[in-house]
Amino acid sequence: MATIACPVFAPFFGFGGVAAAMIISSIGAAYGTAKAGIGIAGAGTFRPELIMKSLLPVVMAGIIAVYGLVMAVLITGSMSPNSDYSLFTGFLHMGSGLGVGLSGLAAGYTIGIVGDACVRAHAQQTKLFVTMVLILIFAEVLGLYGLIVGLILNTKADNNCQLYN
Amino acid sequence: MSSTTISEKTVDNLVSQNKSVETPRGVIFKLYSHTVMMIILPLTTYYYTSNYYFEGENKTTKAALAAAGIANVVVFSFIITAILEDYSSDTQQKRDKKE
Numbered sequence: 001m002a003t004i005a006c007p008v009f010a011p012f013f014g015f016g017g018v019a020a021a022m023i024i025s026s027i028g029a030a031y032g033t034a035k036a037g038i039g040i041a042g043a044g045t046f047r048p049e050l051i052m053k054s055l056l057p058v059v060m061a062g063i064i065a066v067y068g069l070v071m072a073v074l075i076t077g078s079m080s081p082n083s084d085y086s087l088f089t090g091f092l093h094m095g096s097g098l099g100v101g102l103s104g105l106a107a108g109y110t111i112g113i114v115g116d117a118c119v120r121a122h123a124q125q126t127k128l129f130v131t132m133v134l135i136l137i138f139a140e141v142l143g144l145y146g147l148i149v150g151l152i153l154n155t156k157a158d159n160n161c162q163l164y165n
Numbered sequence: 166m167s168s169t170t171i172s173e174k175t176v177d178n179l180v181s182q183n184k185s186v187e188t189p190r191g192v193i194f195k196l197y198s199h200t201v202m203m204i205i206l207p208l209t210t211y212y213y214t215s216n217y218y219f220e221g222e223n224k225t226t227k228a229a230l231a232a233a234g235i236a237n238v239v240v241f242s243f244i245i246t247a248i249l250e251d252y253s254s255d256t257q258q259k260r261d262k263k264e
Contacts, residue, residue: 049254052192052196052250053247053250055243056243056244056247059199059200059203059239059243062203063203066207066233066236067233067236069208070207070229070233074211077215078225144233147229147233148230151226151229151230154225155222155226
């Protein structure tokens, strides 16, 4: 039943948040995988025994997409056509989806550039592996911050439709 | 005579190169298994902990944090696998040089 606090178009923002979480974090993970893959292909031609260690940026870029997936599943689980859905909750879900998505984009961008440079340098100096792991962990934690903020936002959902009567 | 010594050297070179070429099969298997784990484990953890393990009002939040933690555990297992493979290939090369 449509009131001022629960208009008919409120799920638009909720589903927009679901889409933003999955799509934008996938863009970040794709950029990270592609840029790091260029470096791995370049370094693997003259040091093929280092390929397994060089694949670490690709795995970490996949984690960014997993964060977006978890947030999308979480938001979708709290939406149903039979229950009330307020505009407050719609904006909240859009905010958490955009938060996870855009911080995942930032983290994926970082993982791509750092992965490309560090993998090429690791092929010439093996001691750079620990440095690469540390920088990649700091880059991935950016996406984790977005996930945490999205999760904290998500707990404040309030579907009370009688708010302004 | 010189052709036979050259062919022995090239055979030795090919054998030593073959050992580093054979590793990609194990590499691909390890990477593939870690990718599959990274897809399946977080979703399974989320649904399992959300429905059966955590109780209360914020159980979906805790379940999402558990899924993110499991994804990071997969990354750490990949790092450890890569470092162990590097150590095992180093010791094998030292054994070959001693022989």
